[in-house]
Amino acid sequence: MELFELSALEIARRVRAGEISARATLDSHLERIARVDGRPGAIGGDPQAEPDKIHAFITLTADRARAQAAAVDEKIAAGQDPGPLAGVPLTVKDIFAVENTPSTAASKILANYIAPYTATAVERLEAAGAITLGKVNLDEFTFGSSNESSAFQPSPRNPRNTAYVPGGSSGGSAAAVAALESPLSLGTDTAGSIRQPAAYCGVVGMKPTYGRVSRYGLIAFGSSLDCPGPLARTVSDAALMLQVMAGPDPRDATAATLPVPDYLAEMEKDVRGLKIGLSPDYFRITYFDANTGELVERSLPPEIKAAVSDAAQRLALRGAEIVENISMPHTQYGIPAYFVISRVEAASNLHRYDGVKYGYRASGASDLREMYRKSRGEAFGLQPKLRILMGMYVSAAQYSEQYYNRALKVRSLIRRDFDQAFEKVDLLLTPSTPDVAFTIGGVYGDSVLMQYADQLLVTGNHAGIPGMSIPAGENAQGLPIGIHFFAPDYREDLLFRAGRAYELAG
Amino acid sequence: MNEEITPEAFAHLVDLAALELSAQESETLRQQLNNQLKSVHELLVIPLPEETPIASRGVEYTSTSSPAPRPDTAQSHPAPGRLLQGAPEVAEGYLVVPETPHQDLK
Numbered sequence: 001m002e003l004f005e006l007s008a009l010e011i012a013r014r015v016r017a018g019e020i021s022a023r024a025t026l027d028s029h030l031e032r033i034a035r036v037d038g039r040p041g042a043i044g045g046d047p048q049a050e051p052d053k054i055h056a057f058i059t060l061t062a063d064r065a066r067a068q069a070a071a072v073d074e075k076i077a078a079g080q081d082p083g084p085l086a087g088v089p090l091t092v093k094d095i096f097a098v099e100n101t102p103s104t105a106a107s108k109i110l111a112n113y114i115a116p117y118t119a120t121a122v123e124r125l126e127a128a129g130a131i132t133l134g135k136v137n138l139d140e141f142t143f144g145s146s147n148e149s150s151a152f153q154p155s156p157r158n159p160r161n162t163a164y165v166p167g168g169s170s171g172g173s174a175a176a177v178a179a180l181e182s183p184l185s186l187g188t189d190t191a192g193s194i195r196q197p198a199a200y201c202g203v204v205g206m207k208p209t210y211g212r213v214s215r216y217g218l219i220a221f222g223s224s225l226d227c228p229g230p231l232a233r234t235v236s237d238a239a240l241m242l243q244v245m246a247g248p249d250p251r252d253a254t255a256a257t258l259p260v261p262d263y264l265a266e267m268e269k270d271v272r273g274l275k276i277g278l279s280p281d282y283f284r285i286t287y288f289d290a291n292t293g294e295l296v297e298r299s300l301p302p303e304i305k306a307a308v309s310d311a312a313q314r315l316a317l318r319g320a321e322i323v324e325n326i327s328m329p330h331t332q333y334g335i336p337a338y339f340v341i342s343r344v345e346a347a348s349n350l351h352r353y354d355g356v357k358y359g360y361r362a363s364g365a366s367d368l369r370e371m372y373r374k375s376r377g378e379a380f381g382l383q384p385k386l387r388i389l390m391g392m393y394v395s396a397a398q399y400s401e402q403y404y405n406r407a408l409k410v411r412s413l414i415r416r417d418f419d420q421a422f423e424k425v426d427l428l429l430t431p432s433t434p435d436v437a438f439t440i441g442g443v444y445g446d447s448v449l450m451q452y453a454d455q456l457l458v459t460g461n462h463a464g465i466p467g468m469s470i471p472a473g474e475n476a477q478g479l480p481i482g483i484h485f486f487a488p489d490y491r492e493d494l495l496f497r498a499g500r501a502y503e504l505a506g
Numbered sequence: 507m508n509e510e511i512t513p514e515a516f517a518h519l520v521d522l523a524a525l526e527l528s529a530q531e532s533e534t535l536r537q538q539l540n541n542q543l544k545s546v547h548e549l550l551v552i553p554l555p556e557e558t559p560i561a562s563r564g565v566e567y568t569s570t571s572s573p574a575p576r577p578d579t580a581q582s583h584p585a586p587g588r589l590l591q592g593a594p595e596v597a598e599g600y601l602v603v604p605e606t607p608h609q610d611l612k
Contacts, residue, residue, distance in 0.1 A: 377526030464564025
């Protein structure tokens with residue numbers, strides 16, 4: 001087995017034991033990246049270039065990684081503790097600030113931005129011995145579900161079949177992990193942006209409870225929804241990564257001050273005695289058809305429903321009690337509410353990009369207002385513009401009661417659905433996505449239909465609760481299927497128990 | 507409900523948003539906005555009891571899960587020069603911008 005094929009836990013164990021060096025592990029991963037990734041995304045890049053490559057990266061920071069690996073190996077040689085992630089290669093979604101590296105948000109407006117500080121989540125992972133390989137691609141400012149909206153092209157492709165999208169917005173993260181370029185990646189999830197690409201690429205993706213991981217240094221999209229979280233190839237690796245990242249942070253007032261459990265120990269408790277719920281409301285989707293102007297309801301593909309049923313049976317065999325017919329009546333309103341709440345928050349956050357303090361500035365403007373308009377007009381892509389305009393419209397004084405306040409009330413109802421469900425069960429088991437990955441270009445351009453890829457996940461963001469997608473086989477075309485668990489606030493330990501039990505039952 | 511964002515309302519939004527758009531971009535964006543608005547209209551048919559609270563976030567903040575507010579005091583950045591390194595134009599430690607338009611308020 002090559003070093004790049006090892007899990008994060010196994011790499012850390014071997015590095016800590018002195019069986020392999022961090023440098024050798026790094027070199028193996030850099031060689032793997034050189035072999036499979038192809039050219040990195042770039043402003044003005046050809047979206048069609050090298051169609052058989054992955055294109056996960058925007059910026060490869062190999063020299064910085066070599067220095068980090070050397071520091072780990074020196075600690076080992078000196079008999080010091082190199083940390084629980086000693087020598088484990090890591091990729092970071094390019095929405096996090098990492099000091100002295102380009103931090104672009106996959107947008108032209110930040111293409112030249114060199115971060116002067118490092119995000120808390122990255123800082124903690126590196127302090128634990130992780131080796132950051134570089135920054136991976138995403139939808140521009142995380143606005144999308146396919147990665148195609150990145151200003152840095154070519155955008156990532158699905159390692160299972162490069163004619164398909166990897167999902168988004170953490171598509172570069174999911175693609176890098178699935179393609180064995182890094183065992184761990186740091187992503188963010190605002191409406192499913194960790195879990196949907198994880199499902200599409202056949203890896204594990206977790207959205208922790210809102211506030212479990214600090215957002216300091218995360219370039220903001222929807223500030224009441226954004227959650228940093230892990231992508232990995234196994235549940236154990238995701239647990240290891242969250243263990244290091246989670247916890248209070250004085251630099252983020254929304255970071256929870258609760259103690260962080262020992263997830264790796266909790267994970268081994270299995271599912272005997274846990275009640276796991278199934279809801280019929282997660283086995284259909286309702287979406288708006290732009291062609292007919294009608295709301296359309298459809299059932300999920302049989303292979304996705306079968307994957308969830310199979311998982312329920314396996315967990316039942318391990319001692320879980322399966323509880324059917326949990327009512328979640330407001331599930332279908334998750335996307336419409338998200339269209340309002342996330343756009344208002346995005347519009348607010350995007351007003352800071354004005355060509356004055358950092359980032360892109362248009363040339364030739366005669367006064368300040370023209371500079372704002374030209375800079376933002378030239379450097380924002382269609383998706384940020386769409387969110388700014390929608391956010392301003394639905395929060396305007398004459399519409400805020402009709403749209404924004406109403407969406408916030410619907411959010412209360414979605415939260416109530418979960419509160420009532422968790423009075424009956426410990427976890428909910430659902431499909432991750434309404435379908436498997438779609439082809440590149442298959443949906444892009446229809447911003448409504450694209451958003452509905454997140455319909456089964458976004459409710460967790462509204463409610464703030466944790467959720468985790470894990471691989472559950474593939475369809476007849478060989479495309480991965482994901483199953484998903486929801487748990488109550490701060491009960492990531494239950495997700496790891498169920499996920500690990502499912503892996504062991506496979 | 508068939509409310510649509512008209513070209514006039516769209517132009518006003520674009521002005522408020524400080525965006526310069528091409529004609530083609532404007533048409534694409536207005537169409538996408540109206541499609542999204544149709545989806546949003548689904549919210550309007552949900553029976554919402556009057557007392558339904560608004561939720562600005564999902565997870566409740568409590569004194570056991572949230573830090574106490576930090577003191578509202580300004581602190582100097584340890585290296586302001588580093589922050590200015592990313593600015594498009596700087597002179598003598600200040601950000602430089604084009605002329606600010608003057609407007610008399612009535």
